[in-house]
Amino acid sequence: MAIIKTEHLTHLYGKGTPFEKAAIHDVNLEIEEGELVGVIGHTGSGKSTLIQHLNGLLKPTSGHIYIDGTDIFENTQILQKTRFKVGLVFQYPEYQLFEETVEKDIAFGPKNLGFTEEQINEAVSHAMECVGLSDKFRKKSPFELSGGQKRRVAIAGVIAMRPKVLILDEPTAGLDPKGRDTILNLISDYHRAEKNTVLLVSHSMEDVAKYCSKVLVMNQGSVFSYGTVAETFSRADEIEQIGLSVPQVTRLFSLLSKEGFEAGEEVYTIARAKEILLQKFLQKGGTNDVI
Amino acid sequence: MLSDITIGQFFPGKSIVHRIDPRAKILLVLAFIIVLFIVRNPVSFLLIAVFLIGAYIVAKIPANAIWRGVKPILPLIVFTSILNLFFVDGEPLVHWWIFKITAEGISVAVLMAIRIVCLIIGSLLLTYTTSPIALTDAIERLLKPLKVIRFPVHEMAMMMTIALRFIPTLLEETDKIMSAQKARGADLETGSIVKRAKALIPILIPLFVSAFRRAEDLALAMECRCYRGGEGRTRMKQLYFSRLDAAAASVTGVLFAAAILMDIFLPKFI
Numbered sequence: 001m002a003i004i005k006t007e008h009l010t011h012l013y014g015k016g017t018p019f020e021k022a023a024i025h026d027v028n029l030e031i032e033e034g035e036l037v038g039v040i041g042h043t044g045s046g047k048s049t050l051i052q053h054l055n056g057l058l059k060p061t062s063g064h065i066y067i068d069g070t071d072i073f074e075n076t077q078i079l080q081k082t083r084f085k086v087g088l089v090f091q092y093p094e095y096q097l098f099e100e101t102v103e104k105d106i107a108f109g110p111k112n113l114g115f116t117e118e119q120i121n122e123a124v125s126h127a128m129e130c131v132g133l134s135d136k137f138r139k140k141s142p143f144e145l146s147g148g149q150k151r152r153v154a155i156a157g158v159i160a161m162r163p164k165v166l167i168l169d170e171p172t173a174g175l176d177p178k179g180r181d182t183i184l185n186l187i188s189d190y191h192r193a194e195k196n197t198v199l200l201v202s203h204s205m206e207d208v209a210k211y212c213s214k215v216l217v218m219n220q221g222s223v224f225s226y227g228t229v230a231e232t233f234s235r236a237d238e239i240e241q242i243g244l245s246v247p248q249v250t251r252l253f254s255l256l257s258k259e260g261f262e263a264g265e266e267v268y269t270i271a272r273a274k275e276i277l278l279q280k281f282l283q284k285g286g287t288n289d290v291i
Numbered sequence: 292m293l294s295d296i297t298i299g300q301f302f303p304g305k306s307i308v309h310r311i312d313p314r315a316k317i318l319l320v321l322a323f324i325i326v327l328f329i330v331r332n333p334v335s336f337l338l339i340a341v342f343l344i345g346a347y348i349v350a351k352i353p354a355n356a357i358w359r360g361v362k363p364i365l366p367l368i369v370f371t372s373i374l375n376l377f378f379v380d381g382e383p384l385v386h387w388w389i390f391k392i393t394a395e396g397i398s399v400a401v402l403m404a405i406r407i408v409c410l411i412i413g414s415l416l417l418t419y420t421t422s423p424i425a426l427t428d429a430i431e432r433l434l435k436p437l438k439v440i441r442f443p444v445h446e447m448a449m450m451m452t453i454a455l456r457f458i459p460t461l462l463e464e465t466d467k468i469m470s471a472q473k474a475r476g477a478d479l480e481t482g483s484i485v486k487r488a489k490a491l492i493p494i495l496i497p498l499f500v501s502a503f504r505r506a507e508d509l510a511l512a513m514e515c516r517c518y519r520g521g522e523g524r525t526r527m528k529q530l531y532f533s534r535l536d537a538a539a540a541s542v543t544g545v546l547f548a549a550a551i552l553m554d555i556f557l558p559k560f561i
Contacts, residue, residue, distance in 0.1 A: 057470050080476075088474040095464075096471040098496035108493065112476030143500070157475060 001069055002030035003165060003197050004054060009063035011049055023049040025221045027063070031199075031214075036191045038208030038229075039201040041218030042243060047201050048091075050218065051167045054199075055086035067165070084113050087163030091170050093154035097142040102133070102153050105142050109161040127160035130190045132182070148179040152186070159190065166190070167199040172207070184211055205247045209233065209268035217244065233268050249273045300356075301422050307535065308350035308420045313429035315536040319543050320417045326547045327406055327413070332557045335550040336405055342546055343412055350420050360415040361408060368407050375400040423455040432530060445521025453509070461502060468497045 009027040014020050024046040031037055041047045052058040053065055056072050056079045065072050072082040087109075090096070099105035103124055110123045128137065131152040137145070142153050155171065168187065172180040188211050191198045199216075202208050208215055208229070215232040217224040219242045225232055232239070236246045236254060245251075246268070253267040267273050303309075311319075323339075330336065347357065381395035418426070431448035438444055472493045473479065479490050 052470070055474060057473060083474060083476055090467065090471045090474070093471065095501055096468055096475075096493075096497050098493045098500075108477075109475040112478065161476065 001033075002066075003033040003068055004029065004031040005066040005069075006053070007064045007066075009050075009053060009065060010061050011046075011053065011058060012061045015061060022221050024053075024218075027221075027223055029216070029223060029226065031197065031216075033197050034195050035214050036188070036198045036200065036212045037214045037216055038212035039199055039216045039218065040203070040205065040208055040244060041224075045218040046221040047218050048169055049221075051088065051169060051199060051201060054165070054167060055088045056082045057088070084109075084161050085163055086165045086167065087158040087161055089155050089158045089166070089168045089171060091173055092151075093158075093171075094142075094147065094150035097150060097154060097157075100141060101139050102128075102142050102145075103138040105153060106157045106160045109157055113161055123160040123162060124156075127156035130159050130193075131156045131186055148175055148182065151175070151179075151183065155183075155186075163196070165197045165199070167201075169201045170203065171200070172202070172204075180207070187211070205245055206249075206269075209247045209250070210271075217242075219244075229268060230266050233266050300419070302350075302352055302356065302419050303422070304351055304420065306350045306420070307539070308346055308416070310535060311539045312530055312532055312536045313421050313425040314433055314530060315532065315540060316417050316421055317426075317429050317433060319540065320414055322543070322547060323413050324410060326550055327409055330550050330554040331402060332554050334557055335553045336409070338546065338550050338553070339409055342543075343409065343416070346416055347412075350416065352416070352419050356419060357412055357415070361411055364407065364411050368404050371407070372400040372404050375403055424452060427451045427455070428526070428528070428530060445524070449521075457502075457505070460505070461498070464501055465494065465498055468494050468501075 006027050006029045009029075010025050011023045012020055013023050027046075027050060039047050039051070049058065053060055054067070056065075059073065067082055067085060070078055072079055097105050099108065106124045106127055107120050110120045115123060124138075125135075128135070133149070133152055133156065137149070137153075142150055145153065151171070155168070159166065171183050171187065175183065184207055187198060187200065190196075200208070200212060212229060214227065215229055216226045217232060217239065224239075224242060225235065233246050233250050236250060239246055246254075249270050250266065250268045253261075253263050253273065257263065263276050265276075267276060327339070330339075347354075376392055376396045377390055379393055379396035379399050381393035383391040383393050384397075385392045421429075427448045430451070431444055434442070434444045434447070469479065477490060477493055479487070479494075481487075482490070
C-alpha cells in the first residue's frame, strides 16, 4: 500500500477574492514506502504547498490526503498524529532553533510527542548520530554553531520525532558545495539505515539524479511526471520545454549520441559517465579515438 | 493567516484627496480633531459627517474599509458610552439601586460616541490616502523645527519608515516559524493561558533572533551606501505646496469655521 496518497488535491490561495490562485491543482499521487523521492519544479510550481499538505499544515480546498491509508483530516487526533508521522523540515530550518542547548532543541519535538525522559534521551542521541553531530555538541548553544551545523541540528530536531516519512524542503539552500554534499550524504545514509520514506525538494537535477530513486516533477501546480530517475530523464526534451534542466552530464551524453556516440543507456550521474567512458576506452584498446 | 491585518492600510489612487500634500493633510487632520472637540451641537456634526462622506467618495475608498477601520474600536466606544451613561451627574431619568441614568448622561454618551467615530474615520482617511513613506516624509518636515532643541527628527522618521517597511516581512517570518514549530508538534491552540504563553517561546525567540539579524544586515547595507544620518541629505521626491493644497485648506477651513459658528448660535447636545 502506498504510504502517501493524494486524491484530487487542490489548494486555492485567496479564495473568494480577485487574487484567487490555484497553488496546486488536482494532484493525484501515490508514493510507496521506502522511496527516496526527489521533488523538482520551478519556484511557484506548488512544491512547498504540496509538502505542507502532506503533514496537515495546510488544509486542502478540495481533495484528500491519505497517509498509511488514513485520511489525515478525518479528525483532529489523526491530524495531530500525522504531524509526528510525517516530519517536515522547512527551508532554512536553522531559523527555528530557540533552545539554550543543542540537546534541548532536538528534544523539543519528542517532548511534544510525550516521550519519557529515557526515550527522549535516546531519540536525541540517535538523531544527532544521524546528522553526524558528535556528543560534544550536546551542551553547546545552537546559536554559536556554524550555518551548516545549525542546519544539521534543525534536521535532527525533526528526525528525533522518529517520523515514518521525512520531508525536506531544499535542505541545501545557501550552503557551500561541501556543506551540500555533507547534508545530502547524511540524508542518503539516513534513508538507507532507516528504510523510511524520504521526500527531498530540490532545485538541482544533479542532486536528484545522484541520490533519489524516484523523481516527482511539478509544473504550474500540477504533477508533470512521477517515476524513476531513468524514466524521468528519458523525457529530457519535455522537461526542458517546461523550463527545467536535465543534469548537465545527461545533456552532454544526448549531444554525444547525436554525434554518433552510443552510451547504450541514459546517463545522469558523473560516476556512471566515468564508468561508461572508461569501458569504451578499454574496449578501444586505449586509443584516443572513442567515437 | 496573520497577513489579514489591514488597519490603516493605504489604498493607492490618484484622486484629489490622494494628491494633497501629505503635510497639508496631516495639519488638516489635526485641525479636524480640534474642531471635533470644540463643537457640541448636532447640526455641526451633521456637517462634519457630510464632509467626511464626501471626502471618502472623492477618494474612492470602498465603504467597507470604513467599517473595517471602526470595528476594532467598537468595544472602546461601547465602554466609554456606558461609563458616560452611568456616571454623569444630573436629573435622574431612571434610578435603580446604585445606578442612575440622567438626560445629561445620555447626551454626553451620544456626543462622545459620535466624536470617537468621526475621529477614527477622519484619521483613517489620512492613512488610507497617503502612502506610509509620504507620511513619514511629511512628519519629518513638520517636525523639523524641533531640531533646534536637538531632537533627532530625521533619525526618528527613518526609524518609522523602517518599522513600517518591516511589518509585512516580520509577519511572514512569524508565519513561517509558526508552521515550522507546529511541524515539530508545538501545540499553539489549546491549553490554559499559562501553557499558551509558554508555547509562544519557541516562536518569539527565533523571531527576535531573526529581527536582530535583519537589523544588522540592514545597518550594514545602509552604511555600505554611505548613509550617515540626515546631515546634508537631499530627497528624490521633494514636497511642494500647490494650488490644490491651498484650495483644500480653504474648503476645509470654511467648513470648520461654519461648524464652530453653528456651535455658538445653535442649541447644543450639552
